[in-house]
Amino acid sequence: MEDFSLIGMTSIITAGLTIAIGSIAPAIGEGRAVAQALMAIAQQPDEAGTITRTLFVGLAMVESTAIYCFVVSMILIFANPFWDYTVSQAGD
Amino acid sequence: MTISPDNIVLWSWGPVSLNGTLLYSWIVMLLLVGGSWLITHRLSSSTDISRWQNLLEVLIIGMRDQIQEISRQKPGRYLPFVGTLFLFIGTSNLFTIVPGFMPATGSLSTTTALAICVFLAVPLYGITYEGPLHYLKHYIRPTILMLPFNIIGEISRTVALAVRLYGNIMSGTVIVAILISLTPFFFPIVMQLLGLLTGMIQAYIFAILAMVYIASATSAHHQEANGPPEDELATSNETQERS
Numbered sequence: 001m002e003d004f005s006l007i008g009m010t011s012i013i014t015a016g017l018t019i020a021i022g023s024i025a026p027a028i029g030e031g032r033a034v035a036q037a038l039m040a041i042a043q044q045p046d047e048a049g050t051i052t053r054t055l056f057v058g059l060a061m062v063e064s065t066a067i068y069c070f071v072v073s074m075i076l077i078f079a080n081p082f083w084d085y086t087v088s089q090a091g092d
Numbered sequence: 093m094t095i096s097p098d099n100i101v102l103w104s105w106g107p108v109s110l111n112g113t114l115l116y117s118w119i120v121m122l123l124l125v126g127g128s129w130l131i132t133h134r135l136s137s138s139t140d141i142s143r144w145q146n147l148l149e150v151l152i153i154g155m156r157d158q159i160q161e162i163s164r165q166k167p168g169r170y171l172p173f174v175g176t177l178f179l180f181i182g183t184s185n186l187f188t189i190v191p192g193f194m195p196a197t198g199s200l201s202t203t204t205a206l207a208i209c210v211f212l213a214v215p216l217y218g219i220t221y222e223g224p225l226h227y228l229k230h231y232i233r234p235t236i237l238m239l240p241f242n243i244i245g246e247i248s249r250t251v252a253l254a255v256r257l258y259g260n261i262m263s264g265t266v267i268v269a270i271l272i273s274l275t276p277f278f279f280p281i282v283m284q285l286l287g288l289l290t291g292m293i294q295a296y297i298f299a300i301l302a303m304v305y306i307a308s309a310t311s312a313h314h315q316e317a318n319g320p321p322e323d324e325l326a327t328s329n330e331t332q333e334r335s
Contacts, residue, residue: 049161053161053162053300057300057301059297060297060300060301064255064256067255067259070259070263071255078095
């Protein structure tokens, strides 16, 4: 029972912290990128297509870091190996 | 609440089981193939075209222009692969608004399969159009010291490709499922609209990134507009000869 509660607690808390802290930096980065892209489009409306496309590619790159955090938190909650192990041990 | 359509087992017979992912991806494939066949076996070159042919022409020309702009090469070689990626992912994500339909792209197995396709397509295109030596030289650029990092980058970008699509689509469906259980009618619809937007952007990004990776492997040494040898593809677009 000790193991259960401890592992569950740490997993959930860590998952929340992971997605919370891990999405700060990508959010700032994406915001800056969008702001710069808007400025560039405002200065050169003819190049809007190229700027937008490059912006999307860059945003996808930046976003992947946040997605890694998201995946780690998902694994912690839904597919936690330690949790599964303790459950299987308790089942015996 | 099901996280991915993998867990919906509709029909199982011995070792063979049909899960939701398979079913929905086959539905999308049948729609795309059947629809395209229906439209394209009655094409007309006059000005009086059906609206469906018009839709297909808009799609194809748009994709060709995008590929042309990214790769700075003739788009005909890459259009089948990249266009299929875009159409499949886009259609899957578009049908999230149909009740009972779960997008096949919301399961990690589908997205991994697509990402592995891209991972294999990059060296195939690179070796075909540049020769193996030129292609392998990409890995020791700028110096030989960068070789392990280039290999790691190749693998990690594939993982990122798979996980990005999966994470976006899955989170969209999960959020809608949670909201439906909490609040009634209105709010989930707003989130579904947002999910539609995200889905189309993700389809676009997936195809664009695939094209960028392929272009980086094929376009290193061709500074002139007349690139590597060309297959029998010549359309009279004025966008073709933009160098």
